Amino acid sequence: MLQDPLPPQRSTQPVSRLFGTDRGTPIDRYYIEGFLQANQQSIRGRVMEVGDPTYTRQFGGDRVTQSDVLHAVPGNRKATFVGNLETGAGIPAGAFDCIVLTQVLPFLYDVRGAVRSAYAALAPGGTVLATMAGISQISRYDMDRWGDFWRFTSLSARRLFEEAFRPGDLAVETFGNVLIANAFLQGMALHEVTRQELDFRDADYEVIVTVRATKASP
Numbered sequence: 001m002l003q004d005p006l007p008p009q010r011s012t013q014p015v016s017r018l019f020g021t022d023r024g025t026p027i028d029r030y031y032i033e034g035f036l037q038a039n040q041q042s043i044r045g046r047v048m049e050v051g052d053p054t055y056t057r058q059f060g061g062d063r064v065t066q067s068d069v070l071h072a073v074p075g076n077r078k079a080t081f082v083g084n085l086e087t088g089a090g091i092p093a094g095a096f097d098c099i100v101l102t103q104v105l106p107f108l109y110d111v112r113g114a115v116r117s118a119y120a121a122l123a124p125g126g127t128v129l130a131t132m133a134g135i136s137q138i139s140r141y142d143m144d145r146w147g148d149f150w151r152f153t154s155l156s157a158r159r160l161f162e163e164a165f166r167p168g169d170l171a172v173e174t175f176g177n178v179l180i181a182n183a184f185l186q187g188m189a190l191h192e193v194t195r196q197e198l199d200f201r202d203a204d205y206e207v208i209v210t211v212r213a214t215k216a217s218p
Helices: 028-038 054-063 111-121 154-162 178-186 195-199
Strands: 045-050 064-071 096-102 122-133 170-175 208-214
Touching: 028 054, 028 096, 028 122, 028 170, 028 208, 045 054, 045 122, 054 064, 054 096, 096 111, 111 122, 111 154, 122 154, 154 170, 154 208, 178 195
Parallel strands: 045 064, 045 096, 096 122
Antiparallel strands: 122 208, 170 208
16 A cells, blocks of 8 residues: 555655665665566576676675676776666676676667677576666766766567577566556655555566566577
8 A cells, every 4th residue: 555645646846866776775676676686596606797796796696606886987886897788888798697687778879789799698598687667767867977868668679689689588578557556757766556456467567677588509
């Protein structure tokens, strides 16, 4: 049950412009972390994550033998190497058993290049676990620094990954419904919606799109 009612729909101001982080946990994290939990067995061996290793540690556990963090520019103390996911520059080829790409692709202009680079960086049998915004406000922090370029649908995500991966090696899912889309856009937090409301799926309201893509073994 909602602790606070949704604001009047004619209001021009959201509850929060920070995705609800100033109120609690953002709603989209429920779906992102649920996806990683469901696919945690793929987070194994040598794993690369972008920015920091939070989800590698949270969901990989002792299955992870080496944790690498990619960052685009020098200065991130958590990064193990600097590279460009759009071009593949600086990223080892054929090296990773898993690449965790949570909410990364919306902030890269050349998403086609990024998916090709991820494919090249995977070892045979390795898996990319990617999540993307479907229905979402602009991330002002990212927009003002490097850009907030894209929102995805299940179809655009599938077509994008099929340019690098075999169609049979992909699993695309969506999460959300009109109530959750509205609550997320308003900046409400996770504790302000119910589990039942979160788990109801409406294919016409894709709040989060997830992709599991595995590189075929020779």
